[in-house]
Amino acid sequence: EPEVTQTPSHQVTQMGQEVILRCVPISNHLYFYWYRQILGQKVEFLVSFYNNEISEKSEIFDDQFSVERPDGSNFTLKIRSTKLEDSAMYFCASSNGGEGTGELFFGEGSRLTVL
């Protein structure tokens, strides 16, 4: 069964460092998302992406964040200068975006720890 894969599964970084989280969405999906979940809190929407541009972003997704689909298969989330509060689980998701059937398929997540 096709699945969304994410790397790395866990990354530890120093505050102020740049981090890139990578995702390979399901191959025939056209819509891509990043969510995050701070330990013990809700799953929060960060950004959606379609046709090589951001469709929607939350207020969390500030200038420190960026997304890219560099090669037609990978979908990346970059955090330019990490802060302690960026420590969270980051989930990538994809969908085919069909009307009424646009269920999201999530990856297993990348745990980011900022020291």
Next chain:
Amino acid sequence: DAKTTQPTSMDCAEGRAANLPCNHSTISGNEYVYWYRQIHSQGPQYIIHGLKNNETNEMASLIITEDRKSSTLILPHATLRDTAVYYCIVRPATSGTYKYIFGTGTRLKVLA
């Protein structure tokens, strides 16, 4: 904010049916009800969705009331592996991107 209301937690005996309610009293005519679950800290997993009619798949059944203001997710024979947080989400029946908004969900504990 999420447009649904769910109990914070529920327990269910292993092998019994788990019935998870969701209130979505402000649902619009073109909005679907989706259910996802999150096992431990894994990525949320799609379970089932419906518009008006009851739905069943290999994982669960979804019962939607006639007025569509509430629904119930039924896991017919709960196992220990069904212990998870279950999220009920409403979303418009539109194609394209949609930012699913996750609430706090119902933490289901299946007891041996």
